[in-house]
Amino acid sequence: MNLNSLIADYFENKCExxxxxxxxxxxxxxxxxxxxxxxxxxxxxGALVGGVWQAAEALNTHSGVEEKVTDYRFSFDKADSxxxxxxxxxxxxxxxxxxxxxxxFNPALLKRNFRLLKEDxxxxxxxxxxxxxxxxxxxxxxxxxxEEMDNxxxxxx
Amino acid sequence: xxxxxxxxxxxxxxxxxxxxxxxxxTTNIQxxxxxxxxGAKGQMVTLNTENERTLFFDFLPLDLGQIRGYKTRFHLxxxxxxxxxxxxxxxxxxxxxxxxxxxxxxxxxxxxxxxxLKGLKANLEAxxxxxxxxxxxxxxxxxxxxxxxxxxxxxxKLNEFDFPAFESTATTGEGVFETLKMISKLVxxxxxxxxxx
Numbered sequence: 001m002n003l004n005s006l007i008a009d010y011f012e013n014k015c016e017x018x019x020x021x022x023x024x025x026x027x028x029x030x031x032x033x034x035x036x037x038x039x040x041x042x043x044x045x046g047a048l049v050g051g052v053w054q055a056a057e058a059l060n061t062h063s064g065v066e067e068k069v070t071d072y073r074f075s076f077d078k079a080d081s082x083x084x085x086x087x088x089x090x091x092x093x094x095x096x097x098x099x100x101x102x103x104x105f106n107p108a109l110l111k112r113n114f115r116l117l118k119e120d121x122x123x124x125x126x127x128x129x130x131x132x133x134x135x136x137x138x139x140x141x142x143x144x145x146x147e148e149m150d151n152x153x154x155x156x157x
Numbered sequence: 158x159x160x161x162x163x164x165x166x167x168x169x170x171x172x173x174x175x176x177x178x179x180x181x182x183t184t185n186i187q188x189x190x191x192x193x194x195x196g197a198k199g200q201m202v203t204l205n206t207e208n209e210r211t212l213f214f215d216f217l218p219l220d221l222g223q224i225r226g227y228k229t230r231f232h233l234x235x236x237x238x239x240x241x242x243x244x245x246x247x248x249x250x251x252x253x254x255x256x257x258x259x260x261x262x263x264x265x266x267x268x269x270x271x272x273x274l275k276g277l278k279a280n281l282e283a284x285x286x287x288x289x290x291x292x293x294x295x296x297x298x299x300x301x302x303x304x305x306x307x308x309x310x311x312x313x314k315l316n317e318f319d320f321p322a323f324e325s326t327a328t329t330g331e332g333v334f335e336t337l338k339m340i341s342k343l344v345x346x347x348x349x350x351x352x353x354x
Contacts, residue, residue, distance in 0.1 A: 028252035043218035044200040140348040152221040155197035
């Protein structure tokens with residue numbers, strides 16, 4: 001299975017945590033997994049998660065601390081609601097797991113569970129390896145006709 | 158970098174609108190947003206200052222149709238144009254697949270265009286890109302204004318590598334989709350590295 005399929009399999013069939021309002025995105029903000037309640041806005045949320053993490057990471061370089069970014073957590077919250085983002089290292093690449101929560105009685109417990117969820121995913125992915133991949137060297141499309149481009153852009157109203 | 162999922166036959170690409178402040182980058186993607194049917198677009202994200210200047214980025218996800226069985230999804234970003242947001246521009250360029258350089262055609266903005274283009278080149282090279290190998294489309298915007306530089310002069314001063322160039326008036330939408338269609342084509346033709354799984 002590829003990574004997207006593996007992660008979807010984990011969340012839909014194996015996960016024992018509450019995964020509402022949860023998303024997993026690549027470092028560039030492309031969504032790998034999104035819980036059903038976030039799906040209508042998944043792409044926008046993914047871009048914001050990637051952006052906010054990268055901005056925080058860049059800001060952090062001014063503090064002079066040189067710890068691995070995988071040790072960091074991003075939290076933006078008040079007493080009962082907020083955003084929590086954790087980095088996940090998968091096959092050597094950075095991904096971010098984010099959850100959005102509101103009206104939560106015990107956010108500290110939610111965050112703890114989210115960290116456990118992260119560990120569980122990492123364990124799952126270490127057991128269930130992503131199918132071996134290879135990098136393609138040839139171009140995907142050798143040519144694209146104007147008609148094909150017109151068809152792609154037929155969405156305008 | 159573009160993400161091709163050969164298993165699900167999906168292509169994700171990142172296009173960044175770059176250029177000097179107040180050149181019309183945000184207006185470009187606002188026009189795309191307004192002229193796109195609901196099913197093909199996601200929520201547009203705008204991170205503005207109080208006076209509606211781009212603070213971090215604008216973002217518009219577009220689900221185009223299929224090309225040879227591949228579902229294509231383009232993520233359009235703009236960078237903040239103001240000089241002091243250089244750090245944000247660097248972040249947004251990460252993983253870029255194609256760039257639309259939106260130049261302001263007005264005579265008094267030529268210096269800003271030149272500076273912005275220099276910055277783009279430096280930022281791309283700092284991230285390991287070869288400037289002339291990246292899919293880039295030039296857009297000469299604000300052609301409706303009276304004090305514009307000729308397109309020949311814009312080409313001479315800003316388009317050293319003969320990238321495709323389009324005239325536009327983003328406020329009316331003229332040239333906006335032509336530009337987007339061209340950069341999309343160049344990006345799709347440039348896709349080669351993907352994980353085959």
